[in-house]
Amino acid sequence: MQKIKKLKEREEKIVQFVKERLKLYKNWILIYDNVSKFTDIQKYFPYDAHTWGEGKVILTTQDSSVQNNKYVSHIVFVGELNPKEKLELFTKIIKNGEDSPLTTIHLEEIRKFLEEIPPFPLDVSIAAYYLKVTHLPYSTYLKNLRDCNKDFENLQKNILKESGDYIKTRFGIVTLSLVQLIETNKDFSDLLLFISLLNSQNIPRELLERYKTPIIVDSFTYSLKKYSFIMNERPFPFFGETFSVHRSIQAIMLAYFIKKLNLERNNHFLQPMGAVLENYGEEIIEKDNQKKIRFLVSHFKTFLSHKNLLKNTDQISLENELGCIYYHIQYFAKAKRILEYNIGKSNNQSAGNNIRKARALMYLGSIHKKLGNHNKSQELLEQSFGIYKKFFPQDHPEFAQCLTYLGDSYRRGGKYKKAGIFLNKSLSMYKNYFPHNYSGIALTLTYLGNFYRMMGNYKKAEDLLKKSLSTYKKYIPEDHIGSARALASLGNVYREVGKYKQAKGLFKESLAKYKQFSSEDEARNIAWVLTCLGQVYVELAQYDKAKDFLERALITNKTLFPVNHPYVAWIGEALGHAHIGLGNYETAIRYLKQGLIVYENNYDEDNLATARILKNLGDAYFLKGDLKSGEYYFNSALKIFHLY
Numbered sequence: 083m084q085k086i087k088k089l090k091e092r093e094e095k096i097v098q099f100v101k102e103r104l105k106l107y108k109n110w111i112l113i114y115d116n117v118s119k120f121t122d123i124q125k126y127f128p129y130d131a132h133t134w135g136e137g138k139v140i141l142t143t144q145d146s147s148v149q150n151n152k153y154v155s156h157i158v159f160v161g162e163l164n165p166k167e168k169l170e171l172f173t174k175i176i177k178n179g180e181d182s183p184l185t186t187i188h189l190e191e192i193r194k195f196l197e198e199i200p201p202f203p204l205d206v207s208i209a210a211y212y213l214k215v216t217h218l219p220y221s222t223y224l225k226n227l228r229d230c231n232k233d234f235e236n237l238q239k240n241i242l243k244e245s246g247d248y249i250k251t252r253f254g255i256v257t258l259s260l261v262q263l264i265e266t267n268k269d270f271s272d273l274l275l276f277i278s279l280l281n282s283q284n285i286p287r288e289l290l291e292r293y294k295t296p297i298i299v300d301s302f303t304y305s306l307k308k309y310s311f312i313m314n315e316r317p318f319p320f321f322g323e324t325f326s327v328h329r330s331i332q333a334i335m336l337a338y339f340i341k342k343l344n345l346e347r348n349n350h351f352l353q354p355m356g357a358v359l360e361n362y363g364e365e366i367i368e369k370d371n372q373k374k375i376r377f378l379v380s381h382f383k384t385f386l387s388h389k390n391l392l393k394n395t396d397q398i399s400l401e402n403e404l405g406c407i408y409y410h411i412q413y414f415a416k417a418k419r420i421l422e423y424n425i426g427k428s429n430n431q432s433a434g435n436n437i438r439k440a441r442a443l444m445y446l447g448s449i450h451k452k453l454g455n456h457n458k459s460q461e462l463l464e465q466s467f468g469i470y471k472k473f474f475p476q477d478h479p480e481f482a483q484c485l486t487y488l489g490d491s492y493r494r495g496g497k498y499k500k501a502g503i504f505l506n507k508s509l510s511m512y513k514n515y516f517p518h519n520y521s522g523i524a525l526t527l528t529y530l531g532n533f534y535r536m537m538g539n540y541k542k543a544e545d546l547l548k549k550s551l552s553t554y555k556k557y558i559p560e561d562h563i564g565s566a567r568a569l570a571s572l573g574n575v576y577r578e579v580g581k582y583k584q585a586k587g588l589f590k591e592s593l594a595k596y597k598q599f600s601s602e603d604e605a606r607n608i609a610w611v612l613t614c615l616g617q618v619y620v621e622l623a624q625y626d627k628a629k630d631f632l633e634r635a636l637i638t639n640k641t642l643f644p645v646n647h648p649y650v651a652w653i654g655e656a657l658g659h660a661h662i663g664l665g666n667y668e669t670a671i672r673y674l675k676q677g678l679i680v681y682e683n684n685y686d687e688d689n690l691a692t693a694r695i696l697k698n699l700g701d702a703y704f705l706k707g708d709l710k711s712g713e714y715y716f717n718s719a720l721k722i723f724h725l726y
Contacts, residue, residue, distance in 0.1 A: 083095045083096055083099065097125070097126055100126075101128075101133060101134055101135075104128075104134055104135045104137060105134065105135035106135075107135070107137075108135075108136055108137075109136065109137060109138070110135065110136075110137035110138070111137060111138050111139075111140060112128065112137060112138070112139050112140075113139075113140045113141075113142075114127075114139065114140070114141045114142070115142050116142055116143065116144075117141055117142065117143040117145070117148075118143070118144075118145065118262075119145055119308070120145070120148055120151055123141075127139070127153065129153070141154070144255075144259070144308070144309050144310040145307075145308045145309070145310070146159075146307045146308065146310055146312075147304070147307055147308050160202075160203070162201035162202060163201045163202065163203065163206065164201075165193070165196070165197075168196045168199070168201060168206050169189075169192065169193060169196060171203060171206050171207065171210070172192060172196060172206050172209065172210045173189075173192065175207060175210035175211060175214065176210050176213070176214055178214070191220065194220075195209075195220040195223075195224070196209075198224050199227075200252065200328060200329075200330035200331075204252060204255075205252055205330065208238055208251060208252070209223065212237070212238055216237075228333065229337075235251050235253045235254065238251045252330060252331075252334065253334050253337075256331055256334040256335065256338075257334065257338050259309040259311070260274060260335060260338055262309075263305055263306075263309065266305055267298070267301060267302070267305075269294050269298050269302070270302055270305065272293070272294070272355075273290060273293070273294060273298075273299070273302050274335055274339070275335075275336075275339045275343075275351065275352075275355070276290065276293060276355045276358075277290070277327060277332070277335075278332050278335040278336040278339060279336070279352070279355060279384070279385050279388055279391075280359075280381045280384055280385060281380040281381050281383075281384040282326060282327045282328065282329045282331075282332040283326045283380070284316070284324040284325075284326055284377070284380075285324055285325055285326065285327070285381075286322065286323075286324050286377070287299055287303065287322060287323045287324065287325070288322050288323075288362075289358070289359070289362050289381070290302070292358050292361065292362050293354075293355065293358045303315075303325060306325070306327075311327055311331055312325045312326070312327065313325075313326045313327060313328050314326050336388075340391070345391045346390060346391060349391050349392060349393050349396075350393075352388075352391055352392060352393075352396065353393065353396055355385075356385065356392065356396045356399070356400055357396075357399075359381065359382065359385055359400065359403075360399055360400055360403045362378075363378055363382065363403045363404075363406070363407060364403065364406075366378060367406055367407065367410055368479065368519070369521070370410070370521030370522075370558065370562070370564075372410070372411065372562055372563065375407055375410050375411055376411050378407060379404070379407060379408075379411070382400060382403065382404040382407065383404070385400060386400055386401060386404065394427075398424050398427055398438075399438055401420050401423075401424050402420070402421065402424050402438055402441065402442045404420060405417045405418075405420035405421040405424070405442065405445060406441065406442075406445050408420065409445045409448065409449060412563065412599060412604065412607075414449045414452060414453065417445065417446075417449055418446065418449045421442045421445060421446040421449075422446060424442060425439065425442050425443060425446065436469055436473045436474075437473075437474065437478075437480070439469060440466045440469035440470050440473075440474075440480070440484070441466075441480060443462050443463070443465050443466035443469070444462075444463060444466040444480065444483065444484045444487060446462050447459045447460070447461075447462030447463035447465075447466060447487060447488070447491065448463070448487040448491075450462060451463075451487065451490065451491040451494060452606075453643075454494075454643065454647050454648045454649045456491060456494050456495030456496075456648075456684065456685075457495065457684075459491040459494075459495070460488070460491050460492065460495060460497075463484065463487055463488040463491055464488065466484050466488075467484050467485070467488055470484055476511060476515070477511075477515040479515075479516055479519060479522075481511065482508050482511040482512050482515070482516060482519075482522060482526075483508075483522055485504050485505070485507055485508035485511065486504075486505065486508040486522065486525060486526045486529060488504050489501050489502075489503075489504030489505035489507075489508060489529060489533070490505065490529040490532070490533075492504060493505075493529070493532065493533050493536060495684075495685065496685040496686050496689035496690065496691065496692075497686070498533070498536060498537065498690070498726075501533050502533055502537075505526060505529055505530045505533055506530065508526050509523070509526045509527070509530060512526060520553050520554075520556075520557035520558055521558055521562070521564065523553055524550045524553040524554050524557075524558065524564055524568070525550075525564055527546050527547070527549050527550035527553065527568075528546075528547060528550045528564065528567055528568045528571055530546050531543045531544075531546035531547035531550060531568075531571055531572070531575070532571050532574075534546065535571070535574060535575050535578065536690060537726070538726070540575055540578065540579050543575045544572065544575050544576075547568055547571050547572040547575060548572065550564075550568040550571075551565065551568045551569065551572065554568060563595070563596070563599055563607075565595060566592045566595035566596045566599075566607070567592075567607075569588045569589075569591050569592035569595065570588065570589060570592040570610065570611050570614055572588055573585045573586075573587075573588035573589045573592065573614060573618075574614055576588065577614065577617060577618050577621065580621070582618050582621055582622050585614075585618050586615065586618050589611055589614050589615045589618065590615070592611050593608065593611045593612070593615070596608050596611060605638050605641075605642060606638075606639070606642055606649075608638070609634075609635040609638040609639050609642075609649075609653070610635075610649075612631045612632070612634055612635040612638075613631070613632060613635045613652065613653050613656055615631050616628045616629075616630075616631035616632035616635065616653075616656055616657075616660065617656050617659070619631065619660075620656065620659050620660050620663060623663060625660050625661075625663035625664045626664070628656075628660040628663070629657065629660045629661070629664070632653055632656050632657045632660060633657070635653050636650070636653045636654065636657065639653055646679075646680050646683070647680070648680055648681065648684050648685075648691075650680070651676065651677035651680035651681060652677070652691075654673040654674070654676055654677045655673065655674060655677040655694070655695050655698065657670075657673045658670040658671070658672075658673035658674035658677065658695075658698055658702070659698055661673065662698070662701055662702050662705065665705075667702050667703075667705060667706040668706075670698075670702045671699065671702045671703070671706075674695055674698050674699045674702060675699070677695050678692070678695050678696070678699065681695060687722075688722050688725050689722070690722065690723075690726065692722060693719045693722035693723050694719075696715045696716075696718045696719035696722070697715070697716065697719040699715040700712045700713070700714075700715035700716035700719060703715060704716075
């Protein structure tokens with residue numbers, strides 16, 4: 083047969099020879115080892131017993147799609163080793179039949195080392211044989227593994243060959259597969275590079291479809307499965323399909339592209355991927371889906387960890403977007419740190435840079451608003467508003483958002499006239515230009531409701547806050563933090579009009595919702611609602627209960643803010659009111675005077691909050707029997723109230 087010159091004829095003769103030999107034996111086993119794809123062996127596969135005889139076939143392959151072949155009846159997936167199996171395989175190779183036990187210290191070192199090694203037999207075996215021959219420190223081996231050094235890989239091959247005539251390393255297998263994938267479709271090169279820059283776990287198909295078409299992404303994920311690159315696929319109800327790649331494979335992919343494309347010099351390759359990620363972040367934020375926003379954090383952080391490959395401008399843009407993401411999931415300290423660091427870094431006056439700067443200023447201003455730094459908040463938000471007004475039309479979606487934040491900042495800072503103008507203008511813009519931006523509309527309705535409550539227009543406030551809650555319930559997921567805010571705001575309206583039972587129920591519902599969220603802002607929100615509950619119990623003359631809630635809130639806020647902060651003073655004001663009810667007039671006066679000093683230092687002198695605390699001081703002195711002081715504080719409060 084070897085002498086037959088024609089390849090096709092010789093091949094047919096060899097296959098016929100194998101068939102005849104197999105038919106001579108019963109229960110034969112035929113092994114097809116390391117099959118790239120089933121079509122490679124299709125002509126040589128035993129389809130029927132009449133031609134080939136009775137036997138079994140074993141086929142080994144990386145191609146997980148082979149399970150869909152009608153001739154394959156059973157699949158055994160070679161998965162990850164568990165920690166115990168990794169340790170057993172590693173120590174068996176290291177000891178090579180020696181009976182002497184390893185010391186406890188040595189075993190612990192091995193366990194820690196194996197935590198950094200991919201949990202597959204190949205990787206554990208290579209590491210064990212390599213370290214057995216070279217006696218390298220574990221830390222050096224891990225460094226070489228991360229660097230994907232060519233000399234290191236060649237030495238691995240030589241050691242493996244001497245150990246068992248097997249020379250395929252993880253790097254060699256993955257890079258060969260990458261080459262074959264790229265040859266399949268030129269778009270796969272871009273997608274492979276993109277996923278090597280993201281978090282290896284739970285990569286959303288939706289993100290890749292913003293970069294390439296859904297058909298290309300379908301073909302791409304199918305091909306990844308063929309090479310066993312995908313560890314698992316899982317659907318998220320709020321995100322659609324995602325897939326994961328083992329981090330060791332991902333690291334090799336990135337090392338391959340860094341060398342192949344010389345990415346440290348040619349960082350323009352990453353620019354379109356960074357832009358897709360940034361735009362996707364903006365899109366998810368605009369829809370205000372909290373779960374999706376949280377989901378994106380790890381992908382932004384991983385992409386930004388490759389700073390040596392990113393242009394400075396791309397890095398700033400992505401960091402700013404990450405800051406905005408942190409804002410929306412209530413991680414204000416992280417958001418503030420990123421945005422403050424990046425604002426002013428670039429003097430580029432392009433449209434893209436202007437919008438990024440306005441966006442960063444808007445979010446930073448809103449962070450200061452939430453932290454009670456109202457003057458700083460207004461300063462930053464006015465800068466943001468100025469950029470939007472100068473460079474962008476009124477139908478830009480963030481223009482309305484900036485107006486909402488600025489209007490609420492004016493309200494919190496006691497500038498009620500400006501607050502009403504900006505909040506009403508924002509709501510009008512949303513209705514005219516962005517009627518489907520439900521989260522923006524719901525938030526603006528909440529802030530407007532709070533404004534009208536401060537103005538004493540409780541009917542208008544109630545209507546707006548009910549509309550806000552209705553919008554959240556109808557269009558936005560139930561666990562949205564905005565609904566917790568709207569519930570507490572409506573509770574404050576009912577508290578002030580004497581509907582204490584309804585107010586208490588809303589505060590408790592709001593408190594339960596806030597406790598669902600794990601964020602840096604959770605404690606502040608909970609302290610706010612506890613204070614509101616405390617105020618209800620004051621109105622119900624349940625002063626001991628009120629004191630308990632308010633003291634809990636005060637302890638929390640003192641850990642979050644300085645003692646001269648308006649939020650601390652606000653709780654102190656409520657505690658002063660509770661102590662008046664308990665007859666502790668000196669204690670009440672102490673709390674109220676501390677609050678008055680803070681309000682006078684932070685707000686305009688004709689502020690309603692100041693009037694309210696002056697009135698409470700008048701009550702405390704009057705009930706204490708100091709009528710002269712009581713009259714003084716009552717008159718001071720009346721001067722302000724008359725202005726409204």
